[in-house]
Amino acid sequence: AEKAEKLARGAALKWASGVFYRPDKLEGLGHYRSREAQRNSSIQSRLKSTVQSHLEGVSTGLEQLRSAAGDVQSVRQDLCAVRWHLLGSADGFQRLALLRAVVMEHAQLAAVVRALPQLSSVHELLAQSLRLLHGQQLLEAHAGLMALERLQENITSQLHGSSSLPSDQALGVVESFFAGLQELSDALAQQLWRIVGGGMRLVREDPALFVSAVRIIEREESVDDALLLGPHAHRFPTPGRPKAWRQRFYQVMQETIAAAHFKAAHVDMKGPGLGRHLATLQSDILMELRVVKDLMVQCCPPHYDILSICTRMYHQGLSDYLQDILSRDLDKQEIFTLLSWVLHVYQRSVPGGGGELRVCVRSPGLVERVLDAAHAGGGVQGVVPRGGTRNGPSGLLPVCPAHHRHAGGGAGVWECPVRGSDRGLGVPCEGVGQGTGSAL
Numbered sequence: 001a002e003k004a005e006k007l008a009r010g011a012a013l014k015w016a017s018g019v020f021y022r023p024d025k026l027e028g029l030g031h032y033r034s035r036e037a038q039r040n041s042s043i044q045s046r047l048k049s050t051v052q053s054h055l056e057g058v059s060t061g062l063e064q065l066r067s068a069a070g071d072v073q074s075v076r077q078d079l080c081a082v083r084w085h086l087l088g089s090a091d092g093f094q095r096l097a098l099l100r101a102v103v104m105e106h107a108q109l110a111a112v113v114r115a116l117p118q119l120s121s122v123h124e125l126l127a128q129s130l131r132l133l134h135g136q137q138l139l140e141a142h143a144g145l146m147a148l149e150r151l152q153e154n155i156t157s158q159l160h161g162s163s164s165l166p167s168d169q170a171l172g173v174v175e176s177f178f179a180g181l182q183e184l185s186d187a188l189a190q191q192l193w194r195i196v197g198g199g200m201r202l203v204r205e206d207p208a209l210f211v212s213a214v215r216i217i218e219r220e221e222s223v224d225d226a227l228l229l230g231p232h233a234h235r236f237p238t239p240g241r242p243k244a245w246r247q248r249f250y251q252v253m254q255e256t257i258a259a260a261h262f263k264a265a266h267v268d269m270k271g272p273g274l275g276r277h278l279a280t281l282q283s284d285i286l287m288e289l290r291v292v293k294d295l296m297v298q299c300c301p302p303h304y305d306i307l308s309i310c311t312r313m314y315h316q317g318l319s320d321y322l323q324d325i326l327s328r329d330l331d332k333q334e335i336f337t338l339l340s341w342v343l344h345v346y347q348r349s350v351p352g353g354g355g356e357l358r359v360c361v362r363s364p365g366l367v368e369r370v371l372d373a374a375h376a377g378g379g380v381q382g383v384v385p386r387g388g389t390r391n392g393p394s395g396l397l398p399v400c401p402a403h404h405r406h407a408g409g410g411a412g413v414w415e416c417p418v419r420g421s422d423r424g425l426g427v428p429c430e431g432v433g434q435g436t437g438s439a440l
Helices: 002-018 025-087 089-112 123-135 139-160 168-177 182-196 199-205 208-229 245-261 274-299 307-325 334-348 365-378
Strands: 350-353 355-357
Touching: 002 168, 025 089, 089 139, 123 139, 123 182, 123 350, 139 168, 139 182, 139 208, 168 355, 182 199, 182 208, 182 245, 199 208, 199 274, 208 274, 245 274, 245 307, 274 307, 307 334
Parallel strands: none
Antiparallel strands: 350 355
16 A cells, blocks of 8 residues: 555656646646545545445345344254154155055056956957967958957056056956967967968969968068057067067978978989989979969069069078088089089070079089089089189079170179170179079
8 A cells, every 4th residue: 555655646746747847837736736636535435435335235245144044044943843753754654655555556456447348358359269260261360369469458558557567466367368369379370381381382272371371471560560660669568579470481481492392301312313303303493483483472562572582592492402412422423413403404494474484593612512522533524614614603503594604704794695785794683583584
């Protein structure tokens, strides 16, 4: 403060010496003095007013703090009283928890009681659906199964809606009424797989039965998708879902194909018997592919792509079967017979469906293994795929039947004159159908 006062006095003297340096300025000294006096008076009055307002605010704040302290003390006393009351009421709360559990169980049992009229008809619906199933009325039996499943889902959702955790007693009542539902579903599934396993025969003799089986599988796929992807996908687990019957459909088809053609227990593989067996295999496979192309395709939805999938199944089974034959002890003539069949069997065209069914299946490395076995035996030399060279692409069909020739370049590049005339060389065949091949 002392330093500030000295600085102020120095600044004032400097200003005064500058103003009154000339004698003629001394006449205005009284005017300057009165002006500065008024200025100082104004500054002092403002300072006093500011300090007074701050003091009043501090006084008001102190009063409010004293009042708040009293309120806090009062609230603290009230909270202590409430705490003692709560500690004294703990036993009452425990009794209320027991009452809450009883109320929840009552709500669940009330939901079951409301569903009793429907539950009483469950056994009759189960028996009726089983009779329809035994009478080969698959669509009607499946409609009954779906009605029972919807009823079970509705009742279970009511139980879950009444509380977060349904009681074991309530769930047990529901499960006892629907005990035969899984048995009905399994019986229907077994009937479907028998129909799918005999699909090659049924599409020729009784396609309606095969179509009914496919329609049921499509219904089940729709229900699976709705439960897994719908708005209530994770609401609660549904017993027996997802069924994944479409995947099982493909699996049964593949197992049937393998059992019919590639798992023969007693087949003569010695000498001429191998050639006869391979010729029979060729005839049977091409005949069944014609059935798939002409009849089964019409019985399945387009997104099943049944022709391409069946072709891949035959190819996979044939590849595994030929590898099994290669693992046996074959003489030179049998190796030559097998090699000749591998290289040229599908170069024959089979009429069917207003065109030609041409199937081009490739198995990388299989031809090389046959050639290695033949060369190791010293009986077959210089055998290469027709229309190509030894360093060309390899597979069960090195050249697509009646259409393809080697186009040069890297492995696996072949030209189809039917499609390559306007697109250049190196056009691979792309499907089983009329006038084209299929590279699997």
